[in-house]
Amino acid sequence: MRLSRYFMPTLREAPSDAQIVSHQLMLRAGMIRQEAAGIYAWLPLGLKVLKKIEQVVREEMDRAGAIEVLMPTLQLADLWRESGRYDDYGEEMLRIKDRHERDLLYGPTAEEVITDIFRAYIKSYKDLPKNLYNIQWKFRDERRPRFGVMRGREFLMKDAYSFDIDEAAARRAYNRMFCAYLNVYARLGLKAIPVRADTGPIGGDLSHEFIILADTGESQVFAHRDLVEMGAPGPDIDWDGDLEPLVQQRTRLYAASDEMHDQARFETEAPEDKRMTARGIEVGHIFYFGEKYSRPMNAKVAGPDGAERFVHMGSYGVGVSRLVGAIIEASHDEAGIVWPDSVAPFGAAVVNLRPGEAAVDAVAEQAYGALQAAGKEPLLDDRDERPGAKFASLDLVGVPWQLIVGPKGVAEGVVEIKRRATGERQTLPLDAALKAITA
Amino acid sequence: MRLSRYFMPTLREAPSDAQIVSHQLMLRAGMIRQEAAGIYAWLPLGLKVLKKIEQVVREEMDRAGAIEVLMPTLQLADLWRESGRYDDYGEEMLRIKDRHERDLLYGPTAEEVITDIFRAYIKSYKDLPKNLYNIQWKFRDERRPRFGVMRGREFLMKDAYSFDIDEAAARRAYNRMFCAYLNVYARLGLKAIPVRADTGPIGGDLSHEFIILADTGESQVFAHRDLVEMGAPGPDIDWDGDLEPLVQQRTRLYAASDEMHDQARFETEAPEDKRMTARGIEVGHIFYFGEKYSRPMNAKVAGPDGAERFVHMGSYGVGVSRLVGAIIEASHDEAGIVWPDSVAPFGAAVVNLRPGEAAVDAVAEQAYGALQAAGKEPLLDDRDERPGAKFASLDLVGVPWQLIVGPKGVAEGVVEIKRRATGERQTLPLDAALKAITA
Numbered sequence: 001m002r003l004s005r006y007f008m009p010t011l012r013e014a015p016s017d018a019q020i021v022s023h024q025l026m027l028r029a030g031m032i033r034q035e036a037a038g039i040y041a042w043l044p045l046g047l048k049v050l051k052k053i054e055q056v057v058r059e060e061m062d063r064a065g066a067i068e069v070l071m072p073t074l075q076l077a078d079l080w081r082e083s084g085r086y087d088d089y090g091e092e093m094l095r096i097k098d099r100h101e102r103d104l105l106y107g108p109t110a111e112e113v114i115t116d117i118f119r120a121y122i123k124s125y126k127d128l129p130k131n132l133y134n135i136q137w138k139f140r141d142e143r144r145p146r147f148g149v150m151r152g153r154e155f156l157m158k159d160a161y162s163f164d165i166d167e168a169a170a171r172r173a174y175n176r177m178f179c180a181y182l183n184v185y186a187r188l189g190l191k192a193i194p195v196r197a198d199t200g201p202i203g204g205d206l207s208h209e210f211i212i213l214a215d216t217g218e219s220q221v222f223a224h225r226d227l228v229e230m231g232a233p234g235p236d237i238d239w240d241g242d243l244e245p246l247v248q249q250r251t252r253l254y255a256a257s258d259e260m261h262d263q264a265r266f267e268t269e270a271p272e273d274k275r276m277t278a279r280g281i282e283v284g285h286i287f288y289f290g291e292k293y294s295r296p297m298n299a300k301v302a303g304p305d306g307a308e309r310f311v312h313m314g315s316y317g318v319g320v321s322r323l324v325g326a327i328i329e330a331s332h333d334e335a336g337i338v339w340p341d342s343v344a345p346f347g348a349a350v351v352n353l354r355p356g357e358a359a360v361d362a363v364a365e366q367a368y369g370a371l372q373a374a375g376k377e378p379l380l381d382d383r384d385e386r387p388g389a390k391f392a393s394l395d396l397v398g399v400p401w402q403l404i405v406g407p408k409g410v411a412e413g414v415v416e417i418k419r420r421a422t423g424e425r426q427t428l429p430l431d432a433a434l435k436a437i438t439a
Numbered sequence: 440m441r442l443s444r445y446f447m448p449t450l451r452e453a454p455s456d457a458q459i460v461s462h463q464l465m466l467r468a469g470m471i472r473q474e475a476a477g478i479y480a481w482l483p484l485g486l487k488v489l490k491k492i493e494q495v496v497r498e499e500m501d502r503a504g505a506i507e508v509l510m511p512t513l514q515l516a517d518l519w520r521e522s523g524r525y526d527d528y529g530e531e532m533l534r535i536k537d538r539h540e541r542d543l544l545y546g547p548t549a550e551e552v553i554t555d556i557f558r559a560y561i562k563s564y565k566d567l568p569k570n571l572y573n574i575q576w577k578f579r580d581e582r583r584p585r586f587g588v589m590r591g592r593e594f595l596m597k598d599a600y601s602f603d604i605d606e607a608a609a610r611r612a613y614n615r616m617f618c619a620y621l622n623v624y625a626r627l628g629l630k631a632i633p634v635r636a637d638t639g640p641i642g643g644d645l646s647h648e649f650i651i652l653a654d655t656g657e658s659q660v661f662a663h664r665d666l667v668e669m670g671a672p673g674p675d676i677d678w679d680g681d682l683e684p685l686v687q688q689r690t691r692l693y694a695a696s697d698e699m700h701d702q703a704r705f706e707t708e709a710p711e712d713k714r715m716t717a718r719g720i721e722v723g724h725i726f727y728f729g730e731k732y733s734r735p736m737n738a739k740v741a742g743p744d745g746a747e748r749f750v751h752m753g754s755y756g757v758g759v760s761r762l763v764g765a766i767i768e769a770s771h772d773e774a775g776i777v778w779p780d781s782v783a784p785f786g787a788a789v790v791n792l793r794p795g796e797a798a799v800d801a802v803a804e805q806a807y808g809a810l811q812a813a814g815k816e817p818l819l820d821d822r823d824e825r826p827g828a829k830f831a832s833l834d835l836v837g838v839p840w841q842l843i844v845g846p847k848g849v850a851e852g853v854v855e856i857k858r859r860a861t862g863e864r865q866t867l868p869l870d871a872a873l874k875a876i877t878a
Contacts, residue, residue, distance in 0.1 A: 005504065005506075006506065007506050007508075007560075007561075007569060007571065009559075009560035009561075030560075033556055033559065035510070035511055035514065035515065035552060035555075036511075036513070036514075036515045036541075036543065039511045039513055040511060041508060041509065041510045041511060041552065041556060042508060042509040042510075043508055043556075044506050044507060044508055047507055047508060047509045050509070065444065067444075067445065067446050067483050068483060068486055069446075069480060069481060069482055069483055069486060070480065070481040070486045070489070071474070071480045071481075072474055072475075072478045072479060072480060072576075072593045073512055073576055073593065074475070074478055074545075074578070074593055075474065075475075076474065076475045091538045092538075094535065094537060094538075096533065096535050096545075098533060098580050098592075099530045099531075099533075099580045099582065102475070104475065106513075106535075113474060113480065116474075117472055117480060117482075120448075120472065121446075121448035121469075122446075122448075130446060132446065137511075137512055137576070139513070141537050141538045143538065153537075154511045154512065154513055
């Protein structure tokens with residue numbers, strides 16, 4: 001993409017009502033624009049990042065055996081009356097009447113819709129296990145939306161729903177998602193900690209939140225250091241096999257958010273030098289809830305014995321739009337955003353310091369073409385701007401590599417490359433520079 | 440994808456309220472499920488096709504220089520009050536009040552939002568031309584939604600908006616979209632005819648609808664046969680150059696839908712053997728509307744002389760979800776859907792006629808692996824079903840190729856391939872079969 005033709009409206013100052021750093025940087029980098037309280041338009045740069053995160057989530061869901069569907073944003077109130085949640089949900093549910101005065105709502109989640117789909121088609125244990133997910137815009141009418149996309153009203157969510165014949169099978173489904181979630185966060189360059197979450201009236205230990213570490217995070221997290229350093233299970237585990245050991249290996253180590261923290265237990269279970277206290281952001285929540293929806297909504301399958309039983313369900317959510325903000329909270333510096341390569345809007349930027357000067361243009365175009373061919377989705381800064389302004393805006397938007405082409409270097413047969421994350425610079429012949437970036 | 444693990448709930452009979460063939464086939468093929476009147480969930484097969492169409496549209500928009508953004512589904516009523524359309528829009532607009540009693544609406548289109556974004560950031564002719572598009576769910580509260588996704592209430596639309604300094608530049612933007620639209624339809628395997636559309640009070644000749652030919656189409660179209668046979672301009676035209684000749688070459692040939700048809704002119708402009716009358720479906724609409732929104736919403740840029748002027752705008756819509764139905768209307772037979780390769784949910788299906796028989800399984804797995812490696816996104820029918828049931832459901836869902844592996848063929852070292860579109864069958868060694876499918 002040539003920056004002279006692009007639409008990347010960077011701002012020198014963030015509006016004063018942006019309180020947290022990710023919100024400030026997303027506005028300054030021209031990633032989003034607020035359309036109403038908690039409702040954002042995604043400008044080109046923001047949309048690119050959003051789509052990359054979405055794609056990582058999709059690939060890891062697919063790998064774990066989940067199947068993608070797409071549920072509509074608007075849902076019938078009647079389904080929620082059937083589950084009993086319509087009246088309970090309160091003011092966060094955006095209730096809508098259509099022209100025929102029928103009650104609709106903008107889905108804040110989709111347990112009812114997916115259970116309705118399931119019961120319409122799936123009648124036998126032979127069709128289980130099933131895990132259906134979708135990545136769709138949702139709406140929660142927060143009383144006080146804030147922190148940009150971190151607590152918006154219209155937000156993009158990946159929600160998966162598992163259906164199993166019994167609790168043991170449901171636990172296997174849960175374990176697959178537990179591992180898949182860790183893989184997602186690892187690919188996004190995040191350190192994620194699974195912490196036990198409150199399961200409310202359902203009980204049981206099958207609910208976890210995933211907290212990623214960020215100094216500017218909203219909540220406190222307490223964890224055994226080994227858990228933080230253990231890393232994700234990785235893509236090549238046996239997804240059809242027994243994942244319980246991988247899950248246990250992690251869940252037996254202490255980890256808790258403020259609400260669930262028990263200092264005495266922490267001190268018993270983790271030696272002092274292993275006790276880590278940090279700030280974090282919740283970016284995912286998985287839980288098993290058994291027959292909570294299948295029973296009132298009558299979602300049953302026939303077992304091997306021919307007798308019908310209610311399916312056991314779980315649900316698994318990742319805030320995709322929230323992750324854009326969370327990654328920035330976890331990865332930024334004074335100059336702006338520092339994108340992990342996996343979600344960077346552009347893999348590299350070619351900075352032409354003297355657009356219009358033929359020899360410089362030629363090298364810049366050559367570099368740009370080579371990076372395109374290598375699949376790095378480069379940005380070419382061909383704007384007629386001061387070098388300082390170019391560097392400042394590219395640092396701000398966080399492109400992982402800059403390849404800088406100026407008249408002096410061109411005369412000497414070299415270019416400069418800069419790694420955004422470290423600030424490290426090297427002066428190299430173009431070939432070597434391209435090799436370093438595409439390595 | 441292994442069919443035994445997939446979720447493709449095909450039905451023997453379509454519900455009786457599905458009146459048109461695409462709606463019937465989408466229900467029978469397990470592509471969609473109705474959630475409310477005119478509101479559908481997309482089941483895995485339907486979603487795959489929807490995403491492929493979306494991606495074709497995206498690629499052609501990008502190629503033509505448009506830049507993708509994403510506007511939220513909900514919009515502020517105040518913006519529509521500013522343009523003057525809030526009260527005019529009538530009952531098709533879904534009006535919503537949030538918990539603070541603020542007026543929102545579910546966007547049926549986005550001229551107001553995009554104009555607001557434009558005016559916030561773009562102040563100079565130097566930043567023009569700009570064409571910003573998005574692919575987002577929209578809502579029109581049709582009084583009587585019907586025909587499945589062809590006239591739904593919640594629908595996926597690609598809407599692009601061009602901004603130019605004057606009418607001449609706006610016409611160039613229009614021409615780029617005119618050519619891009621023809622390229623989109625060609626890639627989707629459709630024969631599209633651009634017909635002049637009513638521009639209403641704005642006047643001028645700069646509005647076209649694109650009608651694709653389908654015997655079961657909703658409207659009549661009259662056209663010079665040469666136009667139908669001319670084909671699309673193709674991707675390699677000079678998008679920055681003068682596209683007027685390519686547009687003129689097409690628009691000078693007679694083409695009209697029923698509303699605009701003038702039989703006398705038709706007979707004057709097309710010799711009898713060139714007069715084609717056919718059924719068709721409207722799948723796109725582009726128009727130039729000058730200062731219609733920029734003036735009331737005060738979207739101005741400074742020209743080269745420093746004086747500010749209102750930008751000239753156009754908008755360009757493609758019904759992405761509607762296209763799923765339209766393609767089926769244009770391409771089906773007695774047995775079901777016949778997908779063009781470009782949007783087929785799976786590139787090929789490997790039909791294992793004897794799952795569990797080791798020699799047959801081995802060949803089926805080998806074929807499946809080879810097709811995966813070749814990027815054909817194959818489906819493996821490993822279900823424990825009668826061959827007839829397998830063929831019927833694969834014909835119904837319209838996978839372009841079937842590669843059939845049975846015990847007799849395996850013993851003889853051959854498999855059978857069948858091309859869905861023609862029914863043509865060949866018995867070949869596996870290598871040759873794979874070569875034919877991946878050619």
